Amino acid sequence: MASKRDWLKTGLTILRQDGARALTIERLCAELDLTKGSFYHHFKGIAGYKTDLLAHFETEHTTRFIAGTESAGTPAQSRLRRLLNLVLEDKSGSEGLEIAIRAWALQDPEVLALQERVDRLRIDYLCSLLRELGGPRDDVEPMARMLYLILIGAQQVVPPIPAPDLRDIYALALRLAPNEWEYTT
Numbered sequence: 583m584a585s586k587r588d589w590l591k592t593g594l595t596i597l598r599q600d601g602a603r604a605l606t607i608e609r610l611c612a613e614l615d616l617t618k619g620s621f622y623h624h625f626k627g628i629a630g631y632k633t634d635l636l637a638h639f640e641t642e643h644t645t646r647f648i649a650g651t652e653s654a655g656t657p658a659q660s661r662l663r664r665l666l667n668l669v670l671e672d673k674s675g676s677e678g679l680e681i682a683i684r685a686w687a688l689q690d691p692e693v694l695a696l697q698e699r700v701d702r703l704r705i706d707y708l709c710s711l712l713r714e715l716g717g718p719r720d721d722v723e724p725m726a727r728m729l730y731l732i733l734i735g736a737q738q739v740v741p742p743i744p745a746p747d748l749r750d751i752y753a754l755a756l757r758l759a760p761n762e763w764e765y766t767t
Contacts, residue, residue, distance in 0.1 A: 584614050586624045590638040593631070598679040602686040602693075605632070636696045639683060643676060644700050648707050658714035665711070666752055669733065670745040680737050705730050717759065725759060 584592075592613050596604050607621050607628055614620075625631040651665040687697040708726035717725065732751055736743035743751070 583620060583623075584616055586634070587638075588614065589621065589624055589631070590635055593635045594639060594642075594679060597635075597682045597686070598677070601682055602689070605635075607631075632692065636693060639679075640696060640700055640703075642674060643679070644703055647672075648703075651707075658711045662711045662715070665707075666749070670749055677737075677742060680734065701730070721759075729755065 589610060592610055593605055596609055596613065605628075607618055610631075611618055611621055621631075625634060647665060647668050650668050651661050654661060654664050656664070683693065683697060687694040705723070705726050708729055709722050712722045712725055713719075729752070732748070732755060736748050736751070
């Protein structure tokens with residue numbers, strides 16, 4: 583029997599590969615070679631599944647990175663470096679997932695609310711790190727947004743920008759930032 587996590591992981595894979603319309607109970611059951619009874623053992627219909635899937639996405643693709651970064655308990659510059667490494671070295675099959683979630687958010691208010699919350703959480707976390715680094719207060723939020731937009735933009739181009747190239751872009755952006763935010767890779 584598949585665990586709830588298996589169902590959610592499979593859902594993210596389907597979403598990434600074929601979009602939100604492909605997220606059906608039948609497709610999930612076929613992918614896992616299980617019955618609808620197994621699905622209903624874990625979820626209260628497709629609406630309940632969607633809510634759990636979105637929470638799983640937020641946990642796996644946002645809060646997990648923040649928690650992993652904070653667990654180091656190091657100075658802000660080291661945590662910023664750790665965050666960059668965690669995100670760029672992530673091998674959880676997320677390529678294309680951000681695009682799929684954002685496309686789904688254009689059609690579904692629940693997904694839009696999740697996307698807004700995730701974007702705000704990610705930017706707020708970057709702001710907290712930049713504030714600790716001591717750069718100009720008025721530049722904190724614009725810099726955090728710029729760093730975040732680099733990641734989102736890199737995922738949108740075809741083909742997506744590879745992690746080593748993206749790492750170089752981040753290094754350049756941070757070198758161009760005020761001296762207080764000096765960053766070394």
